Amino acid sequence: MNKRTAGKYVSMATFLLPAFALIVIFSYYPALSGILHSFTNWDIGGNADFIGITNYVEMWKDAVFVKSMLNALRYAVFHVVVNVSVPVLVALLIFHLRTPRSRYLYRVLFLIPAIIPGIVTYLIWGFIYAPYDGILNTLLELLRLGDHTRAWLGDPETALYAIFFIGFPFVSAFNMLIIYAGLTGIGTSVFDAAEIDGAGVVARLLNIELPLIRPQIMLVLILSLIGGFSSYDVALILTQGGPMNATMLPGLYMYRNAFQFGKMGYASAMGTLLFVLLFILAIFSQRYRRQT
Numbered sequence: 001m002n003k004r005t006a007g008k009y010v011s012m013a014t015f016l017l018p019a020f021a022l023i024v025i026f027s028y029y030p031a032l033s034g035i036l037h038s039f040t041n042w043d044i045g046g047n048a049d050f051i052g053i054t055n056y057v058e059m060w061k062d063a064v065f066v067k068s069m070l071n072a073l074r075y076a077v078f079h080v081v082v083n084v085s086v087p088v089l090v091a092l093l094i095f096h097l098r099t100p101r102s103r104y105l106y107r108v109l110f111l112i113p114a115i116i117p118g119i120v121t122y123l124i125w126g127f128i129y130a131p132y133d134g135i136l137n138t139l140l141e142l143l144r145l146g147d148h149t150r151a152w153l154g155d156p157e158t159a160l161y162a163i164f165f166i167g168f169p170f171v172s173a174f175n176m177l178i179i180y181a182g183l184t185g186i187g188t189s190v191f192d193a194a195e196i197d198g199a200g201v202v203a204r205l206l207n208i209e210l211p212l213i214r215p216q217i218m219l220v221l222i223l224s225l226i227g228g229f230s231s232y233d234v235a236l237i238l239t240q241g242g243p244m245n246a247t248m249l250p251g252l253y254m255y256r257n258a259f260q261f262g263k264m265g266y267a268s269a270m271g272t273l274l275f276v277l278l279f280i281l282a283i284f285s286q287r288y289r290r291q292t
Contacts (some may be wrong), residue, residue: 032133038272042265055269068248071160076228084168090171091179092130114173123239125166153239156246163234163247175220182216226278250274
């Protein structure tokens with residue numbers, strides 16, 4: 001390596017150093033601090049006393065935490081099903097439109113709702129589920145189904161399912177674009193060969209399109225699973241985890257332990273456990289994508 005090349009690499013490293021330093025300070029250090037403090041009894045403003053794995057043992061004796069993990073599992077499974085199947089269907093429909101202009105138009109139309117902040121969407125759904133003058137109960141009254149009206153977010157039997165259906169009809173623009181990009185990456189020669197062989201719409205879907213976009217589907221699946229497990233903002237905004245912890249999620253319970261109960265060490269243990277679970281999912285995703 002000559003001096004000119006070495007100087008070039010030194011200059012590049014010099015420019016990258018400030019950005020890397022900020023990443024270390026604001027990303028890696030908090031994560032490492034959380035892992036270390038998960039083994040301590042640490043209250044806000046107090047000393048961090050090392051207690052080993054006591055926090056991790058206590059988590060599984062905590063009925064609220066166990067319930068939050070079960071809720072998160074159910075939410076993640078539902079989240080995966082709807083956030084994979086619906087975007088795949090929409091992407092396929094757009095891909096098979098006849099003209100490029102119509103395909104572009106529908107992509108834009110499906111992308112526009114993504115501009116709306118998530119909190120606005122949650123507040124709108126809160127109004128839909130309102131117990132007295134909400135849109136859903138009003139519609140049921142108009143359809144002479146008044147016996148089925150209820151406080152959807154205030155009933156322990158329906159609150160979690162009401163949270164599930166926020167975002168209906170589940171057309172995630174980001175996921176749809178990932179699937180659509182996979183479809184556009186299929187060479188036209190493949191479709192020409194299928195047409196020559198006399199493959200119909202169903203045969204082309206099952207034998208060409210879906211198998212060739214399997215990496216994109218797997219990516220969307222993993223991202224949806226991670227999002228389902230780590231999400232808590234909808235419960236924080238609409239139900240605060242109630243009623244009777246029916247909508248409690250691990251992220252929300254971790255937040256409450258840290259900033260309401262002052263149990264920072266215990267909350268750090270919850271965060272570390274979620275980090276390990278999501279990290280395993282990310283590793284699995286990378287290995288599967290390499291194999292495909």
